[in-house]
Structure formats: C-alpha cells, structure tokens
Amino acid sequence: MSHIGKELARIGHSAVLIADRRVQEICGDVIQQSASAEGVDLTVIPFAGEITYEEIARIVDEIGNSKPEIIISAGGGKTIDTGKIVARDTGAAFVSVPTVASNDSPTSHIAVIYDKDHKLVGVEENNGNPELVLVDTDIIIKAPIELLSAGVGDALVKAFEVEQCISAGGKNVFGATSPLTALALARACYDTVREHMIVAYRAHATGETNESFEALVEACVLMSGLAFESGGLSVSHGMTRGLSAIPGVASALHGHQVAYGLLVQLELEERDAAFMDDIRAFYRDAKLPLKLSHLGADQITESIIQTIATVSAEASHMKKFNREICARDIAEAIARIEAA
Ligand SMILES: NC(=O)c1ccc[n+]([C@@H]2O[C@H](COP(=O)([O-])OP(=O)(O)OC[C@H]3O[C@@H](n4cnc5c(N)ncnc54)[C@H](O)[C@@H]3O)[C@@H](O)[C@H]2O)c1
Numbered sequence: 001m002s003h004i005g006k007e008l009a010r011i012g013h014s015a016v017l018i019a020d021r022r023v024q025e026i027c028g029d030v031i032q033q034s035a036s037a038e039g040v041d042l043t044v045i046p047f048a049g050e051i052t053y054e055e056i057a058r059i060v061d062e063i064g065n066s067k068p069e070i071i072i073s074a075g076g077g078k079t080i081d082t083g084k085i086v087a088r089d090t091g092a093a094f095v096s097v098p099t100v101a102s103n104d105s106p107t108s109h110i111a112v113i114y115d116k117d118h119k120l121v122g123v124e125e126n127n128g129n130p131e132l133v134l135v136d137t138d139i140i141i142k143a144p145i146e147l148l149s150a151g152v153g154d155a156l157v158k159a160f161e162v163e164q165c166i167s168a169g170g171k172n173v174f175g176a177t178s179p180l181t182a183l184a185l186a187r188a189c190y191d192t193v194r195e196h197m198i199v200a201y202r203a204h205a206t207g208e209t210n211e212s213f214e215a216l217v218e219a220c221v222l223m224s225g226l227a228f229e230s231g232g233l234s235v236s237h238g239m240t241r242g243l244s245a246i247p248g249v250a251s252a253l254h255g256h257q258v259a260y261g262l263l264v265q266l267e268l269e270e271r272d273a274a275f276m277d278d279i280r281a282f283y284r285d286a287k288l289p290l291k292l293s294h295l296g297a298d299q300i301t302e303s304i305i306q307t308i309a310t311v312s313a314e315a316s317h318m319k320k321f322n323r324e325i326c327a328r329d330i331a332e333a334i335a336r337i338e339a340a
C-alpha cells in the first residue's frame with residue numbers, strides 16, 4: 001500500500017479517496033502519506049456504508065467543481081462500486097483498493113446499486129475497467145474470515161457459471177461471446193481455490209501471509225473478476241435476485257449468497273451424490289452456507305421457497321443455462337438442498 005503514490009502519480013496529481021471510517025483507520029494514513037510523497041493531492045470523503053443512487057449523488061455533490069483526476073475506492077464491494085460511478089460521473093480515472101477479498105468487484109467495470117432496504121435497483125457501468133487495482137495481502141489477512149469465505153464462494157462458482165453461459169450461447173458482461181480465455185481463467189480459479197483454501201485459512205488464523213494465502217487472494221480478486229466479466233454468469237448469480245428478497249438473507253454477504261446459488265445450480269445440473277458430497281465437504285471447511293438458515297433465514301416455509309424461486313426465475317442470468325428453467329425447477333432444487 002505504501003507504493004500507491006507512485007502508481008497514482010502515473011495517472012494524475014489530484015485524487016479523492018472514498019472509504020468508510022473503519023477502512024480509513026486501516027489504510028487512510030498510509031495512502032495519504034504515499035500520495036503526498038509523490039506530489040498527489042488527496043482529499044478523503046467518508047463512505048456512509050450503502051451503495052445507493054443517493055449516496056453516489058451525495059459524493060458527486062461533495063466533489064463539486066474540484067475535478068479530481070482520480071477517484072480511489074478503498075474497502076469492500078459497496079465502496080468500490082460506489083467509486084466506479086462517482087468516477088464516471090465526475091470524469092475521473094478509477095482506482096480500486098480492495099481491503100477485503102470478499103468478492104469479484106475490484107476489477108470489474110460494473111456497479112450494482114441497491115435501495116436502503118438492500119433491494120437491487122440497478123446495474124450501472126463505468127466507462128472502462130479500473131486504471132489500477134491495488135491489493136495488499138498484509139491488510140486483507142487482517143479482515144474477518146467471513147469476508148474471505150465470501151470471496152471463496154464468489155470465486156468457486158465461476159467455473160460452473162462460465163461453462164453454463166458458454167453452453168447456452170449466453171453473452172458475457174460486455175454483451176459479447178465469452179472467449180475461451182475466460183473459461184480457462186474460471187477453471188484455474190476453481191483449481192486454485194480448491195488447492196489453497198485450507199492452508200490459506202490457516203495462514204489467516206496466524207495473521208501471517210504465505211504462498212497459499214497469496215494464491216487464494218489472487219483467485220478471489222483477479223481470476224474471479226476477469227472470469228465473470230469476460231466469461232458470463234448463470235444460475236449461481238441469478239439466485240441472488242430471489243435470495244435478496246428474503247428478510248435476513250438479504251443482508252447475507254454476496255459471496256455467501258452465490259455459494260448457495262451454486263448448490264441450486266448443481267442440483268439443476270443433476271450432479272450425482274458423490275459430487276455433491278465432495279462440494280458439501282468443501283463448503284464445511286470453507287465456512288460456506290449449506291442451508292438457507294446459514295444465510296440468515298429465520299424459518300424456512302413453503303412460501304419463502306416460492307418467493308426465492310419466483311423472483312430468481314426472472315433474473316436474466318437464469319437464461320444462461322443449457323436448458324430452460326422455471327420457478328418450479330428452482331423451488332424443487334431448493335427443497336432438495338434444504339432436505340439434504
Ligand atoms: N460490481 C461488481 O462486479 C460486483 C461483484 C460482486 C459484488 N458486488 C457488490 O459488492 C457488494 C458487497 O461487497 P462486500 O461483501 O465486500 O461487502 P461491503 O462492501 O459491505 O464490505 C464489508 C465490510 O468490510 C469492512 N472491511 C473492509 N476492509 C476491512 C478490513 N481490512 N478489515 C475489517 N473490515 C473490513 C467494511 O468496513 C464493510 O463494513 C454488494 O453491493 C455487491 O453487489 C459487485
């Protein structure tokens with residue numbers, strides 16, 4: 001992180017840093033010092049915690065006519081997504097500094113916007129991908145394990161989603177046909193997560209990074225991000241629509257929601273018992289959710305399952321599957337997962 005000033009100076013000489021209070025405490029000073037050592041003038045605007053159109057407008061207002069050349073977002077996916085659209089609306093370059101490896105937003109050009117009740121209300125696009133993605137594993141290793149496990153969930157699903165998207169002739173996030181490179185990355189992402197998760201979690205417990213931790217973070221941030229944006233998504237991410245409609249589950253971390261979504265996708269793919277047992281064992285070790293209750297649902301009723309299934313069935317990602325799926329297929333898959 002102490003090298004960020006040098007990188008920023010290649011892009012411009014005025015910057016706004018968006019970060020919540022906690023993240024400011026973690027890395028605000030080092031970013032400030034490194035920027036000023038390289039002649040980059042930096043102002044901090046605190047992030048209020050939720051990515052809404054109102055929050056984006058508030059920050060753009062606060063920036064006013066000062067026209068910074070660079071917007072830096074430091075933190076989790078919400079701060080990063082907010083910065084992308086603030087950068088677009090103020091005509092600045094965008095730099096992302098993930099301080100958690102909790103999902104695949106740091107490298108992408110899109111931002112997912114919610115209302116105050118966590119309901120998804122839009123997907124916006126920055127004009128391009130971030131100018132720089134700066135990852136410091138010495139900071140990421142100090143973030144809570146739940147956030148890392150969410151990143152593992154978000155990374156694990158990509159191989160299955162890109163495969164489905166390609167087999168269905170679906171489009172990637174740019175509206176183009178998925179290149180084979182994206183499939184190769186998605187598979188490398190899966191293999192890296194499977195190979196390194198246990199040793200990386202041990203490193204997390206000690207607070208000292210090792211090769212496995214570096215590899216896991218690379219999979220969760222870089223491979224996962226490039227794989228989804230160029231490869232396309234499918235059922236696992238489509239399920240976040242319906243899951244976000246359930247109180248309690250709505251506030252579960254994105255990576256945990258998609259991990260549950262993958263269980264649904266694998267049921268729809270009619271994977272055999274040995275395959276599902278292997279995945280479930282991995283989920284237990286990786287601290288990923290196996291049931292809706294692990295995502296924060298109070299009680300699992302028929303009506304909750306119906307709501308998740310009906311709302312998810314409408315998601316466009318559901319069409320990127322090798323056969324047509326309806327709400328009833330999804331409800332039956334959820335019922336099998338809950339009964340397992
Ligand atoms: N645009 C994309 O491509 C994309 C992809 C996936 C997810 N997302 C979005 O990402 C968001 C979810 O992101 P998230 O799961 O990171 O949640 P989040 O942004 O709420 O961040 C989680 C929390 O982690 C804290 N935190 C950050 N760094 C920390 C550290 N080092 N130590 C301790 N705490 C730290 C933050 O203060 C925050 O409270 C959702 O809005 C989702 O839609 C976007």
Ligand SMILES: [Zn+2]
Pocket residue numbers: 103104154237254258
């Ligand atoms: Zn994701």
